[in-house]
Amino acid sequence: xxxxxxxxxxxxxxxxxxxxxxxxxxxxxxxxxxxxxxxxxxxxxxxxxxxxxxxxxxxxxxxxxxxxxxxxxxxxxxxxxxxxxxxxxxxxxxxxxxxxxxxxxxxxxxxxxxxxxxxxxxxxxxxxxxxxxxxxxxxxxxxxxxxxxxxxxxxxxxxxxxxxxxxxxxxxxxxxxxxxxxxxxxxxxxxxxxxxxxxxxxxxxxxxxxxxxxxxxxxxxxxxxxxxxxxxxxxxxxxxxxxxxxxxxxxxxxxxxxxxxxxxxxxxxxxxxxxxxxxxxxxxxxxxxxxxxxxxxxxxxxxxxxxxxxxxxxxxxxxxxxxxxxxxxxxxxxxxxxxxxxxxxxxxxxxxxxxxxxxxxxxxxxxxxxxxxxxxxxxxxxxxxxxxxxxxxxxxxxxxxxxxxxxxxxxxxxxxxxxxxxxxxxxxxxxxxxxxxxxxxxxxxxxxxxxxxxxxxx
Amino acid sequence: xxxxxxxxxxxxxxxxxxxxxxxxxxxxxxxxxxxxxxxxxxxxxxxxxxxxxxxxxxxxxxxxxxxxxxxxxxxxxxxxxxxxxxxxxxxxxxxxxxxxxxxxxxxxxxxxxxxxxxxxxxxxxxxxxxxxxxxxxxxxxxxxxxxxxxxxxxxxxxxxxxxxxxxxxxxxxxxxxxxxxxxxxxxxxxxxxxxxxxxxxxxxxxxxxxxxxxxxxxxxxxxxxxxxxxxxxxxxxxxxxxxxxxxxxxxxxxxxxxxxxxxxxxxxxxxxxxxxxxxxxxxxxxxxxxxxxxxxxxxxxxxxxxxxxxxxxxxxxxxxxxxxxxxxxxxxxxxxxxxxxxxxxxxxxxxxxxxxxxxxxxxxxxxxxxxxxxxxxxxxxxxxxxxxxxxxxxxxxxxxxxxxxxxxxxxxxxxxxxxxxxxxxxxxxxxxxxxxxxxxxxxxxxxxxxxxxxxxxxxxxxxxxxxxxxxxxxxxxxxxxx
Numbered sequence: 001x002x003x004x005x006x007x008x009x010x011x012x013x014x015x016x017x018x019x020x021x022x023x024x025x026x027x028x029x030x031x032x033x034x035x036x037x038x039x040x041x042x043x044x045x046x047x048x049x050x051x052x053x054x055x056x057x058x059x060x061x062x063x064x065x066x067x068x069x070x071x072x073x074x075x076x077x078x079x080x081x082x083x084x085x086x087x088x089x090x091x092x093x094x095x096x097x098x099x100x101x102x103x104x105x106x107x108x109x110x111x112x113x114x115x116x117x118x119x120x121x122x123x124x125x126x127x128x129x130x131x132x133x134x135x136x137x138x139x140x141x142x143x144x145x146x147x148x149x150x151x152x153x154x155x156x157x158x159x160x161x162x163x164x165x166x167x168x169x170x171x172x173x174x175x176x177x178x179x180x181x182x183x184x185x186x187x188x189x190x191x192x193x194x195x196x197x198x199x200x201x202x203x204x205x206x207x208x209x210x211x212x213x214x215x216x217x218x219x220x221x222x223x224x225x226x227x228x229x230x231x232x233x234x235x236x237x238x239x240x241x242x243x244x245x246x247x248x249x250x251x252x253x254x255x256x257x258x259x260x261x262x263x264x265x266x267x268x269x270x271x272x273x274x275x276x277x278x279x280x281x282x283x284x285x286x287x288x289x290x291x292x293x294x295x296x297x298x299x300x301x302x303x304x305x306x307x308x309x310x311x312x313x314x315x316x317x318x319x320x321x322x323x324x325x326x327x328x329x330x331x332x333x334x335x336x337x338x339x340x341x342x343x344x345x346x347x348x349x350x351x352x353x354x355x356x357x358x359x360x361x362x363x364x365x366x367x368x369x370x371x372x373x374x375x376x377x378x379x380x381x382x383x384x385x386x387x388x389x390x391x392x393x394x395x396x397x398x399x400x401x402x403x404x405x406x407x408x409x410x411x412x413x414x415x416x417x418x419x420x421x422x423x424x425x426x427x428x429x430x431x432x433x434x435x436x437x438x439x440x441x442x443x444x445x446x447x448x449x450x451x452x453x454x455x456x457x458x
Numbered sequence: 459x460x461x462x463x464x465x466x467x468x469x470x471x472x473x474x475x476x477x478x479x480x481x482x483x484x485x486x487x488x489x490x491x492x493x494x495x496x497x498x499x500x501x502x503x504x505x506x507x508x509x510x511x512x513x514x515x516x517x518x519x520x521x522x523x524x525x526x527x528x529x530x531x532x533x534x535x536x537x538x539x540x541x542x543x544x545x546x547x548x549x550x551x552x553x554x555x556x557x558x559x560x561x562x563x564x565x566x567x568x569x570x571x572x573x574x575x576x577x578x579x580x581x582x583x584x585x586x587x588x589x590x591x592x593x594x595x596x597x598x599x600x601x602x603x604x605x606x607x608x609x610x611x612x613x614x615x616x617x618x619x620x621x622x623x624x625x626x627x628x629x630x631x632x633x634x635x636x637x638x639x640x641x642x643x644x645x646x647x648x649x650x651x652x653x654x655x656x657x658x659x660x661x662x663x664x665x666x667x668x669x670x671x672x673x674x675x676x677x678x679x680x681x682x683x684x685x686x687x688x689x690x691x692x693x694x695x696x697x698x699x700x701x702x703x704x705x706x707x708x709x710x711x712x713x714x715x716x717x718x719x720x721x722x723x724x725x726x727x728x729x730x731x732x733x734x735x736x737x738x739x740x741x742x743x744x745x746x747x748x749x750x751x752x753x754x755x756x757x758x759x760x761x762x763x764x765x766x767x768x769x770x771x772x773x774x775x776x777x778x779x780x781x782x783x784x785x786x787x788x789x790x791x792x793x794x795x796x797x798x799x800x801x802x803x804x805x806x807x808x809x810x811x812x813x814x815x816x817x818x819x820x821x822x823x824x825x826x827x828x829x830x831x832x833x834x835x836x837x838x839x840x841x842x843x844x845x846x847x848x849x850x851x852x853x854x855x856x857x858x859x860x861x862x863x864x865x866x867x868x869x870x871x872x873x874x875x876x877x878x879x880x881x882x883x884x885x886x887x888x889x890x891x892x893x894x895x896x897x898x899x900x901x902x903x904x905x906x907x908x909x910x911x912x913x914x915x916x917x918x919x920x921x922x923x924x925x926x927x928x929x930x931x932x933x934x935x936x937x938x939x940x
Binding site: 058346347349359361362363364366367368369370371372373374375376377378379380381382383384385386387388389390391 | 529531837839852854855856857858859860861862863864865866867868869870871872873874875876877878879880881882883884
């Protein structure tokens with residue numbers, strides 16, 4: 001049913017953004033697959049139809065996307081010549097986290113060699129542009145398959161112009177032992193509108209662990225609009241953690257589409273530690289029966305930061321399970337939004353779907369909007385949702401203080417405990433430890449950066 | 459005991475829509491359509507003072523600029539606002555002194571509805587202001603209430619007799635600019651009830667009004683205004699049944715409540731308008747704006763509603779908690795069957811300090827119906843120590859219906875504690891089996907389980923309504939099992 005108003009309410013702005021892109025971006029059109037050209041064409045049309053979400057768009061009610069685009073940040077359509085070494089500005093070193101590390105810089109896969117990294121068992125990890133050349137069949141089959149159905153103008157904008165990003169393919173029956181780490185960096189000596197597109201395809205009965213880090217290093221204002229599509233074939237297992245640590249000038253809009261076939265298992269964690277304006281759209285469809293999906297999120301925001309998590313889990317097949325757990329701590333003038341929806345389609349009997357959103361406001365000026373929603377069209381289901389907004393439990397505080405713990409320490413302890421509910425869902429142990437540490441730092445008010453990392457957020 | 463049960467069972471199984479009949483009463487109507495002339499005419503016929511005409515015209519002009527809201531989870535067929543008769547009044551003699559003067563047809567209708575307008579009502583302590591279509595037919599108990607200084611009369615009478623109160627309060631909680639249907643209502647409202655409880659008075663009886671849409675093709679635009687002055691209390695009941703009709707009828711009412719310091723208002727509704735037949739044909743469109751303002755400190759407004767009728771329901775009784783320590787409550791049972799659609803819930807706006815609100819919503823969907831809870835809990839910056847607890851449960855009967863929950867929580871103050879909980883479930887096979895085993899048919903078992911499920915809300919209703927509501931739930935769900 002869904003009475004969403006799809007009409008483009010910002011025709012002028014939409015036209016302006018489109019013109020800007022089209023004026024800038026002629027050179028990227030060469031060497032693209034026919035399927036990609038179709039995607040771009042469709043994306044362009046869809047963008048004109050749906051437009052930049054306006055202030056009254058229900059899905060973006062609390063995140064002023066229109067304002068971000070009105071700033072007229074120029075789009076970056078071709079990779080810039082780099083005048084710096086990556087090592088000089090960024091070093092990710094979680095000592096015991098032994099990963100394959102890949103970097104996407106300003107929306108373009110950062111790789112000295114031009115071929116997709118080939119690994120034992122046929123796993124392919126690399127840039128999307130390269131994948132188009134080397135695995136045209138697979139890319140044509142999956143690219144835009146899920147995102148193409150979206151009625152979001154921003155997803156369409158990405159389809160129309162983004163041409164690169166990271167690509168991961170795990171063939172049938174292959175278990176990737178080491179996690180993959182993908183680092184998205186935005187760093188430039190000017191303001192950029194950055195778009196990238198990622199594709200992850202997991203074959204039948206395969207397994208992967210992926211860590212995605214979003215970092216904005218540039219001190220200039222930046223706007224990032226990225227789309228990630230994940231396809232999990234039967235019985236695939238995926239553990240994905242996205243860590244967002246960005247500076248106050250960064251606006252990061254992410255769209256993640258996950259399609260789960262029968263008996264797949266997803267564990268998705270979203271940790272937003274720091275950032276100017278963050279908007280995460282997560283769109284999970286349980287296409288096959290007995291699929292299991294966990295979507296967890298934690299956000300810790302202060303000053304004038306803004307975070308908006310928009311989670312949509314659709315049960316299209318019977319006997320699936322889903323759980324959403326989102327928690328947030330908001331300090332100073334920060335604003336947080338959680339908007340979660342469970343859709344149980346007709347015939348999706350024996351569905352189990354849960355949703356919890358808990359938030360703590362530390363100041364009078366912080367603000368939280370929560371919208372936990374259920375839309376159910378089947379009767380044999382178990383669905384619950386709950387949301388709370390409040391402050392730290394006074395009784396718990398009293399308990400700790402009566403045992404000689406200082407107020408400040410007691411408060412921190414309670415906040416760690418609150419946040420740990422989500423952190424403990426991270427399955428990669430060393431990463432969990434590292435994130436625990438970052439969260440603790442963050443809650444203490446320190447800037448959460450890794451020891452060896454030279455990144456400076458401010 | 460057994461006999462009682464038999465009686466209920468036969469009532470449950472016997473009828474589709476118990477109150478489906480029309481009575482032939484001579485009507486005095488205006489032509490179809492809506493324009494400024496019609497509004498002038500409505501105002502003229504009702505002998506309204508000049509300010510009311512202005513109020514109506516302003517609302518009408520504003521309405522012209524507005525669009526039908528689309529956000530609700532409803533499929534609303536196109537409504538031709540020019541194809542509606544905006545004013546219909548039974549040609550009864552004005553100012554009746556006793557029941558004998560009431561048109562026998564109307565009396566007959568009320569008897570069929572089981573509303574004893576006769577003096578027996580007095581024994582049960584209920585004063586009835588019966589509204590038949592647009593004009594108030596008969597008001598009882600006015601005198602005894604008047605002794606206490608309570609004003610309980612029709613809206614038209616209040617406009618003429620108490621223009622100062624009307625000027626001060628009408629549109630103060632629901633301004634004509636509020637929404638599309640509120641603007642329409644403000645422009646064309648025909649009648650309704652007006653209640654004023656003076657300082658320190660606790661109304662000795664439940665006030666109730668039976669609304670009833672009667673003439674074909676007439677929209678019903680009711681307007682109710684309840685004012686409870688300092689330290690007063692009133693419990694107000696509203697019950698609705700409507701005759702069976704093929705053509706959809708539009709109902710856009712407004713209810714405004716204002717409570718001053720330490721005052722309390724309890725507003726209960728049983729809504730059982732014609733929901734359309736089994737194929738979704740016909741039925742009432744019920745687009746209502748209900749809002750209360752807890753103006754004074756320590757004031758309280760409690761809404762209780764049992765919604766079983768109407769083809770489409772669009773209704774959000776809300777409370778603005780402006781006074782410190784004020785309290786808002788919302789208890790709701792909404793049942794949809796066949797092709798009915800309901801999008802209902804509440805808004806709690808916490809503005810004053812130490813304000814509290816409680817929301818208990820029970821949705822039951824069966825057949826091919828869709829039932830949504832939509833609610834907003836808003837805590838503004840200055841609302842220190844606001845507390846809200848919301849619970850919205852949905853019960854699904856059959857695999858073709860939908861149950862949805864759209865809660866909005868907006869918190870702007872750290873001292874607020876806001877909780878929302880919701881569950882969705884179906885009637886367990888084990889529960890049905892247990893009842894079957896003890897000789898209770900599946901249909902009765904469903905009725906029992908549903909009544910148990912809704913008990914928390916039904917308990918809030920005044921006694922006589924609670925009984926009626928229980929029966930209603932069963933009738934509404936008839937044919938939804940097996």
